[in-house]
């Protein structure tokens with residue numbers, strides 16, 4: 407059964423608006439209508455000037471994050487019905503500069519991610535010539551959940567430290583640092599620890615845990631940060647043994 | 658440069674030490690034969706300072722809480738605002754504040770223990 411809901415869309419263009427406003431639209435929502443469906447319907451039929459970012463429509467690309475009824479969520483992964491309200495308010499993600507309307511600027515967010523060197527660092531990997539790293543299932547499990555991150559920025563938008571400390575890398579970047587640190591193929595342990603052991607680094611997390619509450623991919627960035635911190639304090643150093651290259655013999 | 662992890666280790670150790678030391682300090686008061694409220698009488702308070710282990714606990718509380726408190730303040734101020742000038746001012750102000758509190762408090766403890 408369809409129901410009529412009011413969608414309130416945040417409108418602001420920093421280039422020429424002095425104030426932000428909300429535009430309101432009535433739409434029919436079916437049980438399967440997502441907030442992104444509703445917004446795209448409005449864009450197609452009511453006001454095509456609304457700016458928003460999206461691509462995959464299936465919680466994979468990480469581009470449709472916005473504040474929906476006060477909580478950072480993926481618009482394509484949030485059904486209007488599940489919000490349990492006849493009013494749906496959409497705002498751009500907090501802790502990000504606004505480009506226009508619902509589109510937030512991810513430049514600083516991606517730069518912080520990049521500063522964590524989110525790739526395997528190991529000179530042996532350069533000369534692999536038919537050999538491969540062998541990882542035990544337990545070694546894969548150490549980083550697997552963190553590798554599900556789609557860089558949607560919801561955790562970054564939810565983080566109270568990011569809100570006040572603009573030099574803090576944020577939950578996404580720090581969880582990715584742990585993901586590569588604990589990967590047995592990676593050798594740059596000391597280099598990685600030096601990057602996060604900073605005045606504005608991993609110590610500025612106060613374990614509010616809001617990052618893990620909002621992550622749409624089941625990543626627990628708060629856990630990654632605590633594990634990274636524990637590693638720095640020398641508590642789980644023996645949990646990593648750097649893998650070696652093996653040549654798999656043909657059977 | 659001191660690593661942030663070293664500073665935070667000190668922060669956690671002084672925080673935990675403060676809990677233990679303050680507990681000992683309160684136990685000192687509760688276990689005096691005259692009872693808790695009598696222990697707060699002026700003469701008894703001054704007399705306490707003559708007890709070397711009591712004064713030592715006070716001095717340790719002073720040092721641990723000053724270091725922990727001013728570092729806590731540094732953390733709060735660093736998160737409040739960023740910028741190289743601000744951050745180095747915060748660092749030096751907090752070091753100076755901790756030193757000043759420790760010096761002034763130690764002076765008070767010494768004076769009280771020497772009072773006739």
Ligand code: HEM
Pocket residue numbers: 609610611612668669671672673675676679722725726727728729730732733
């Ligand atoms: C003098 C004023 C104080 C200030 C400004 C202060 C500030 C702080 C701050 C900001 C933290 C959080 C550190 C972080 O998560 O990065 C902290 C942690 C802690 N404080 Fe204090 N503190 C004070 C006094 C005390 C006292 C008197 C005690 C004990 C009796 C204490 C025990 C602790 C402990 C055990 C922690 C570690 C727990 C945690 O990290 O969340 N603090 N303090």
Ligand code: SF4
Pocket residue numbers: 554555556557558559560561562577578581617620621622623624625627
């Ligand atoms: S950790 Fe989760 S919420 Fe944060 S960017 Fe990655 S997928 Fe998004």
Ligand code: FES
Pocket residue numbers: 460461462463464465466467468469470471480481482483
């Ligand atoms: S459109 Fe790709 S995650 Fe929502």
